[in-house]
Amino acid sequence: MTRVRMSDVAARAGVSTATVSMVLNGVNSTRISPQTQQRVRDAAEAVGYKPNSVARSLRTQQTRMVGLISDTIASTPFAGRMLAGANDVAREQGHLVILVDTEHDAAAERQALHALSGQQVDAMIYACMWHQVVEVPDGLPADAVLLDCAPITADRAAVVPDERAGGIAAVRELVAAGHRRIAFLDAEERFGLVASRLRHEGYLEVLAEAGIEPDSALHARAEPVAGGGRDAAGRLLELPAGRRPTAMFCFNDRMAMGAYAAAHHRGLSVPGDLSVVGYDDQQLVAAELDPPLTTIALPHYEMGRWAMEVALGLRPADPAEPHLMPCPVIRRASVGPPPAAFGG
Amino acid sequence: MTRVRMSDVAARAGVSTATVSMVLNGVNSTRISPQTQQRVRDAAEAVGYKPNSVARSLRTQQTRMVGLISDTIASTPFAGRMLAGANDVAREQGHLVILVDTEHDAAAERQALHALSGQQVDAMIYACMWHQVVEVPDGLPADAVLLDCAPITADRAAVVPDERAGGIAAVRELVAAGHRRIAFLDAEERFGLVASRLRHEGYLEVLAEAGIEPDSALHARAEPVAGGGRDAAGRLLELPAGRRPTAMFCFNDRMAMGAYAAAHHRGLSVPGDLSVVGYDDQQLVAAELDPPLTTIALPHYEMGRWAMEVALGLRPADPAEPHLMPCPVIRRASVGPPPAAFGG
DNA sequence: GACCTCAGTTTAATCGATTAAACAGCTCCG
């Protein structure tokens, strides 16, 4: 039951631990005779030797562990894919990740920072569950990487979704289908979402490039959940025929789900009478709506990978500017041409 | 920049490292004079000492880390709450969790097991993303705890949802509302889901206790996604008036979502014409349907906590029998009395 | 005064690896 140590391997192979260490790590291997190498390997195999990483870490000052601090990453369905991306890179590089959830509690954050640095992690990632601008907790090492958030101070490597480009792609999708009266079902301002501002910018930009005069009545705001989407979409659909939108770009998939409900409630079909584009590509939702929702995906997995790659020094990063990760459009079946009455 | 060691504290306080260690760990503290203790504490504070857990772990043979191996826990929205539960307990106990995702790949599993045991974790949890019976990978320590899965061999502590009781609660909900023709929208057999079998048992048991003759036509099976639910529910709603169900218990919330769609498509209202109960209480879905879905919650958070508590020895567990965690019913607005034509 | 006790602190071994430096044995050469 008791662990087998390197000295056990050494004893069995009739050599010193130094030799065992060198053979097993492939260091200085040209200087060790092939017979000895084989003997050591056989012995290690025979006794089932597994190196004690704690001892190794103490000596080498490298733990091959990276700390991942998040506000609530683990407890929300959103960001699991970020974790997966980060994890995959870590594993490819032979690193392990220690996950700490702080629930955005300052005390917990400090404690976590303490624990992780005490644990001598090789790198650190600070992740948020949704795109925001944060004040980094002090004690966060200068070489920590921010994931799905940008530091107020713009002094650390960070990666966030390219929301503006996502908004552009979404609205272009609708313009390309022939729509001219395109609503933006936005989140209310009080939520202070950076995503909201940026997606709105993208929306306006496409209207401009398509020569469409923005109609402020079509910029609806509500709570960014299904109920909010349903109500806001309902109000828009009550607009007189000439002003009523033929398409809606929704701040997120849940609002889009609400837009579907509002349309169905009025006997309108998607995409026959109303085209809808969402945002998030929320798992188990977007694809399951009827019809399946065309949406803009949040590149969680890719951001997770990027953050870990930077953290492990596999890729350079500019601390002055967050890296913008593209948000791909996921074409499904909720976009079609505007109804004939509105057609070109 | 260079780390401060215990010897630095010792030097500043004018004592030996042994004293520092004892003071800071509160060991033998009665034998150390209060003045010295204060001096040590001040010195530690002044130089910003943080113990090196790697060194400590090497000496004490305790890492205060627990390994959490999962098939895909991190990459699915389902099980984040399990992680959160496990994490919370770990933190309360001053432990950290190392997360490894193996994507159910045997090689990755072996590698993870190696890495974790090399890392000398104090405990280990093996988690699945959904309730299943598994063959545990060999190399998994005998005192590892299984989370959301049961070992074929029934020889390890494990926790799973009490699906049968959940099925009972769900169907009782409908019976209590006055329904007699209650369908079960089940997952197809080919998926081999233990949850499916157990929830069905619960369903039958309640019918029996209510004196309702089971009608095999009302046990519909489909792929457990929205589309499957919609089609299966559609077929049931086409049944002649006398045989048509007035309520549906759905294998999961996504199928329930499909049932809503099928009802709406036929101009039927929920719960006016059709009552629906789901399963999973899937975040960002169940509560956002219109009307909000009455469902049975999977106790992910509680199972996560339980597993960690057992892993850390805070609570006993019987290895011969998986612990059944209750699934609470979440009452929302999708259950009502049957339509008048069918009423008592 | 010799000896014991006890409080307060230090010494030194230890955990299990890594690695620079030393060493032993050989060959080779002038």
Next chain:
DNA sequence: CGGAGCTGTTTAATCGATTAAACTGAGGTC
């Protein structure tokens, strides 16, 4: 024959803590 140069391996220091055992004085006892 004496040393230089190799080759293959070992010795021993080290990483930063913990902790059993030893030590040092001071006070108490007979």
